[in-house]
Amino acid sequence: MMVDGHSRAALAQRVLVALFLTAACEAAVGDDEPQETYDEPVEEREALECDIQLACGEASSEAECRLPWRPSGCTEIDDAAFEACISAMRDVLADIEDGTGICQTRDYGDACNEWELYADYDTCATTAGRPLYIDGEQTLPIVVRTGRPAMSPRACAAEHWLRCAQLEAASVPAFRRLQAELGQLGAPPALRAAARQAAEDEVVHTRLCLAQANAMSDAERFSLRPMPRVAARPDVTLEQLAVEALLEGCVAEGAAAAWAAIATENADAEPATVLQTIAADELRHATLSWRVIGWALCEQPSIAGRLQAALEAWQHGARSAPQPPGREDLARFGVLSATHERAITAELVEKVVRPTLQALCRRRMDEAARA
Secondary structure, rough: OOOHHHHHHHHHHHHHHOOOOOOHHHHOOOOOOOOOOOHHHHHHHHHHHHHHHHHHOOOOOOOOOOOOOOOOEEHHHHHHHHHHHHHHHHHHHHHHOOOOOOOOOOOHHHHHHHEEEOOOOOOOOOOOOOOOOOOEEEEEEEEEEEEOOOOOOOHHHHHHHHHHHHHHHHHHHHHHHHHHHHHOOOOHHHHHHHHHHHHHHHHHHHHHHHHHHHHHOEEEEEOOOOOOOOOOOOOOOOHHHHHHHHHHHHHHHHHHHHHHHHHHHOOOOOHHHHHHHHHHHHHHHHHHHHHHHHHHHHHOHHHHHHHHHHHHHHHHHHOOOOOOOOOOHHHHHHHOOHHHHHHHOOOOHHHHHHHHHHHHHHHHHHHHHHO
């Protein structure tokens, strides 16, 4: 876990006992297809921004230009919105160069401050909360950005908290759908009530994460567009629900709980308080997923093999996934490095999640054999 001596022992005791569920950055058994990148259009936007700053005397060379925020290689850009931004920037530059434009008024702001970004978090970003999949595609709320992007450690931390807010927001309809589907399959009322409570927790998490993103951003302000209503799947099976509980609940939310707890160690007071709340709630959500698996195994012991195969496939995908982005030197903002997250994940999945699942499956199979 990239810690040693007494710190390692204390960390192991806290995480392995109090946070007995955890997992890796990727929330789904994945797909090794290369991610599409958008270097060329992003570079065009940066070049136009620099040209405008040079034309306005705000920079004397390209090296002095203050470039806008650049999305990661895991980001998809809404092409129409992005082209509108580029077109507006070209018009502003032309007006400035012919003397009719005003440098202090960047009237491409509306076009460029709200171009919509969609990110593929299956393989490229931290998992926080239970992911929402609709027709096999992970769904996240759209971010609306206003203001001028900045490049600083605080701005990088703000981007991390913004991603967390998106993921937490997606967890709300995910849990509401889970509640409905548990009802369809005849789950005990206590499980349905826990799913409903988890959805309410995620509403709070979304607000907390978004507040942190805005507090850490000096020049931009963020908001999220509403998530769509998601109906229960009429054909969902007990096996499917159990596998999702394992990968999306025990794995993804166990990760969120462990990472949040560990990130409090070096965080400033305000993000640490938020992380403590998230860690406690996500642990309960991960525990709910184990309860769902236990109930499903009682109802249908034959799914034990499918669950273990799903975890094996997930671990194989996690080992072969590309190295995640760095996020270094942001500990005071409550952000672990991606390398640290991955190291914690690998050890805990192997030493905790896997043996816990094996023991639970064995017990249910033994009980079924005795019955």
